[in-house]
Amino acid sequence: MECAAKGARTRCLGPPVRRCARCGVVAYCSLSHQIAHWSDHKQECERLEQQMRNADMVNKFPFTFSEEATVRICEKQETRCLFLERWGLHQVGMWSYECSCGPLNISLNLSGLLMYWNLSSTFAPCTEPASPLSKQLSCWKEYYEWRSIPLDSPAAVVLQWPLTIYYALQLNATKGRNDQGNKVINIHYLGPDKELNQLASFGELLALLPQCNVHIELIGPAVPERRDGQRIELDRCAHCDDKDCKCKLTSERHSSKVTLQLHRGYYHDWFGDIVKDSCPHLIIAPNAGIAAYPSWKETIVCLAQLNLYTLFETAVTRNAQTFKIHSYSG
Template sequence: MECAGKGRGTRCLGPPRRRCDRCGAVAYCSASHQILHWSDHKEECKRLEQQMKRTDVLNDFPFTFSQEATLEVHEKRETSCSFLSKRGIHQVGMWLHECSCGASVPSSYCSRSKDGWHLSSILCPCNEPGSPISRQLNSWKDYYEWRCIPLHSPVALLLHWPLTIYHATQVAGLGSLTHEMRDKLYIHYLGPEKELLQLSVFAELCALFPGVHLHIELVGPAIPQNRDGERINLCNYSHCFETDCICKSASETISWGVQTSRTSKVTLQLRKGFYHDRYRDIAKDFCPHLVIAPNAGVAAYSSWLPTIELIRDINVPAVFTDYCEEACQLGAHCISTVTGHPLRFPIQLNPFRQPLVVENSALFLPCYSNCFLFGI
């Protein structure tokens, strides 16, 4: 964590150990930097104070590892590396990007042999669910019970991607699909980064949307040039590590850029570039039912301005997520300024946020991937 007043005239004197007495969310290296930063901090201080009071709600997960993955990592008594190592999934396959060790791995790297869960079949959804969804899933507990997965399984660390898509469709009112989208659902997914190393986890959407063909356009500047236009058909669930599991008798989980006679339930299409630059090409084939932008950082990047204008003009439901409530507050303000209207979907906690706290965040406020969502 850096001093909140870094760059304010003088160099920082050391680690930021002096926390704001009122909000407790930011820290400073010295009293002088705290004083210099007050002109900026005073507007956010009260807001952050209220957010800090909801810390227990942010850390509330049903897993047996919840305290380890939240408080202990946040207070540096545990790390994401040690958390993954204890479960035998450190620096392997889809788990590679869940700690800083995998940060330098390029998104162009991918190998089907490394797409599995690296877990036993009892701990992961490597096959069809035992029963179809009979009611709306509203929590990780609901999902784990439906999928018959024990609460000590870490799969939620990766499944927050497809479950957030599922939840976004519920928030946007697409849960009960209308007649024209009964068989197909088109989603534009903006700004993928680490997901590019975890694409096979999106096969879980087959279970979450039974009988529906999902076509997802993943659009963003992080997609490597050599993967622009790549089409991925997710035919089966990601495999467990057991050699005799029934999941091994199924066909390959992923068909990379190859058209097969079997119709995929989930199709991913990669598009390099900004959404507002690529939309015309993408929309020639179909218009989206939903736009979703995970961990968007709307207030942090000016490139969002033309994209928000485009979403406003095409009048499609759009759901944004971010790591903390404060980032959503800032993003919501930017969006409302551009659109001239209040949010259609107010800021709300995502029940399917990733249950591993972000290490070394800019605030003492706990941050989680896909933590809060809001939309227009």
């Protein structure tokens, strides 16, 4: 986290250890910087305070993580590394960044799309669902039952990205537009990080949103230079490890598709071109850290011009507890 007043007037005097006593979200390096920044922060302080007051409620936003899959981690009975080792996933494929042993720089180890779950078909959603969705999913248990996966499967750790998109679209009652029989949904995904190594998991949107062509623009500084501008089309789910599973058959390709377009940089730098080519139905920022990064200020100005629903998700530490705060605003 950076001092909220960094770069505003004078140089920071040290680490941002002084938090706003009212909201507890933003931090400062000194009392002088806190006082100097109050004229800017006071407009947001009340809203942030309300978010923190409702932290227990927003922490229950579904599809952030699965307690069933990671109960031993939640209860501190095992580390995340041991959890992954137990499943044979430690430092493997798209699971490489799910523990502190992963490379420090996400962009250093991204050579292409990793299409394997590294799990058997029993624990991975690798084929089309047995039946279409009959109701809106509201929790991991419902999702796992629909996909016929046991609740202790670790798949939820990676599936949080597409499932959060799915749930946000349901909240927004996104209509999309029609194109040759399929609904087209444009999503702007801001600040992708470790999910850049897990893009195959976005193929689950094919099952969650049938007869939809989902176009996702992923924009952020973590996108490697060599992948800037890369376009990825997903027409099937990620594969399991079973050699004879039908997920390997070409018949498992969907008529609809999920398209991922990668852009390196900040959203406000790409804003004009991306909005012109792909006007969004939803904007999502699952790794936002708005209070920690002043670079969000220019992006928020751009978002205000669109008057669209935007889902921000950011980890904020307060009183030795970590909350997932979801700001869903228009």
